[in-house]
Amino acid sequence: xxxxxxxxxxxxxxxxxxxxxxxxxxxxxxxxxxxxxxxxxxxxxxxxxxxxxxxxxxxxxxxxxxxxxxxxxxxxxxxxxxxxxxxxxxxxxxxxxxxxxxxxxxxxxxxxxxxxxxxxxxxxxxxxxxxxxxxxxxxxxxxxxxxxxxxxxxxxxxxxxxxxxxxxxxxxxxxxxxxxxxxxxxxxxxxxxxxxxxxxxxxxxxxxxxxxxxxxxxxxxxxxxxxxxxxxxxxxxxxxx
Amino acid sequence: xxxxxxxxxxxxxxxxxxxxxxxxxxxxxxxxxxxxxxxxxxxxxxxxxxxxxxxxxxxxxxxxxxxxxxxxxxxxxxxxxxxxxxxxxxxxxxxxxxxxxxx
Numbered sequence: 001x002x003x004x005x006x007x008x009x010x011x012x013x014x015x016x017x018x019x020x021x022x023x024x025x026x027x028x029x030x031x032x033x034x035x036x037x038x039x040x041x042x043x044x045x046x047x048x049x050x051x052x053x054x055x056x057x058x059x060x061x062x063x064x065x066x067x068x069x070x071x072x073x074x075x076x077x078x079x080x081x082x083x084x085x086x087x088x089x090x091x092x093x094x095x096x097x098x099x100x101x102x103x104x105x106x107x108x109x110x111x112x113x114x115x116x117x118x119x120x121x122x123x124x125x126x127x128x129x130x131x132x133x134x135x136x137x138x139x140x141x142x143x144x145x146x147x148x149x150x151x152x153x154x155x156x157x158x159x160x161x162x163x164x165x166x167x168x169x170x171x172x173x174x175x176x177x178x179x180x181x182x183x184x185x186x187x188x189x190x191x192x193x194x195x196x197x198x199x200x201x202x203x204x205x206x207x208x209x210x211x212x213x214x215x216x217x218x219x220x221x222x223x224x225x226x227x228x229x230x231x232x233x234x235x236x237x238x239x240x241x
Numbered sequence: 242x243x244x245x246x247x248x249x250x251x252x253x254x255x256x257x258x259x260x261x262x263x264x265x266x267x268x269x270x271x272x273x274x275x276x277x278x279x280x281x282x283x284x285x286x287x288x289x290x291x292x293x294x295x296x297x298x299x300x301x302x303x304x305x306x307x308x309x310x311x312x313x314x315x316x317x318x319x320x321x322x323x324x325x326x327x328x329x330x331x332x333x334x335x336x337x338x339x340x341x342x343x344x
Contacts, residue, residue: 021326023326023327024326024327024329024330027327027330027331027334028330045248046243046244046245047243048243048244049243049244049245049248049249049252052244052249052252053252053255056252056253056255056256057252057255057256057259058256058259059255059259062255062259063255066251066255076247076250076251076254077254079251079255080251080254080255080258081258083254083255083258083259084258084259084261084262087258087259087262087263088262089262090259090262090263091262091265091266092286092290093263093286093290094262094263094264094265094266094267095266095270095272095283095286096283096284096286096287097266097267098266098267098270098272099270099272099275099280099283099284100283100284101267106268109264109267109268110264110267110268112267113260113263113264113267113268114260114263114264116263118290118294121287121290122287122290122291122294123326125286125287125290126287126291129284164338164341164342165334165338167303167308167337167338167341168312168334168335168337168338168341169334170302170303171299171302171308171309171312171313171316171333171334171337172330172333172334173294174295174298174299174302174309174312174313174316175312175313175315175316175319175329175330175333175334176326176329176330177291177294177295178295178313178316178317178320178329179316179319179320179324179326179329179330180291180326181288181291181292181295181320182317182320182321183320183323184288186321191285191288192288195285195288195289195292196288196289196291196292196295197292198289198292199288199289199290199291199292199293199296200292200293200295200296200297201296202293203292203293203296203297204296204297207297215293216290216293216294219289219293220286220289220290220293223289223292223293224282224285224286224289225282227285228278228281228282
């Protein structure tokens with residue numbers, strides 16, 4: 001009995017750690033969700049519809065895109081198809097988590113899969129494998145709460161923050177990504193710099209003729225594959241880590 | 242509550258097509274018996290994704306390109322000093338606000 005309750009407390013503390021480490025995501029989502037709520041109102045959605053969309057879809061880029069398309073008079077099927085295309089990149093991220101995550105039941109995986117946004121993926125995946133399932137669930141709880149709550153606030157209050165703070169909050173998610181990258185660079189060195197550099201370059205190139213969601217996915221694949229190729233050719237497959 | 246039924250169906254549809262790619266690899270992929278090189282490539286995805294998420298998006302947080310660049314440099318400094326995530330994010334926001342206020 002005691003070992004069962006120990007295990008329970010251990011999982012609980014992993015969950016708490018996830019929630020705490022998810023706070024930077026929550027901060028980063030605040031301005032994005034506030035703006036989404038505000039624009040949703042001006043697009044003609046009711047507050048219930050705006051909040052419902054944040055509750056059920058939970059994907060920033062495609063929700064913004066939906067608003068734009070609604071304003072342009074697009075039909076529901078078009079919007080759903082566009083959402084599918086924009087979110088296709090998550091196949092790659094979930095595949096990476098599938099490899100790096102601890103063994104867990106399909107039920108647990110189905111639960112945290114719902115919260116695997118770009119940002120939750122970024123925070124979770126830079127942790128050393130095996131990544132604990134409850135940690136990912138905790139990250140998702142923080143991110144989701146902020147996203148849904150500030151969508152509602154934004155609908156009514158709009159930009160209640162002073163312009164100067166709101167402008168500077170736009171940097172939050174980028175600061176988060178940088179904060180995740182630097183420790184990995186310190187630990188693993190030039191391989192991480194090379195991957196991030198190539199990812200950024202290929203995203204920039206692909207963005208010229210594809211939507212951002214695809215450009216991120218193909219940019220990532222190109223970075224990983226080309227680096228592997230370079231290693232094979234110049235280092236004869238020697239592990240450079 | 243003011244919910245229009247067509248909008249609700251659209252939202253449900255968007256939710257399903259967002260959930261599917263997040264879910265499928267997690268419940269269908271069995272990577273245990275995959276060759277080492279493919280596992281290595283999957284484990285490298287996060288860093289390439291981070292690079293793609295940072296660049297070129299960071300340049301367009303403000304109409305002035307230097308705004309994002311400057312914020313990026315501040316974040317690098319905070320992160321390099323081993324500050325916790327929340328301090329890097331909060332510190333960058335406050336520093337940028339202060340900079341905007343002064344100049």
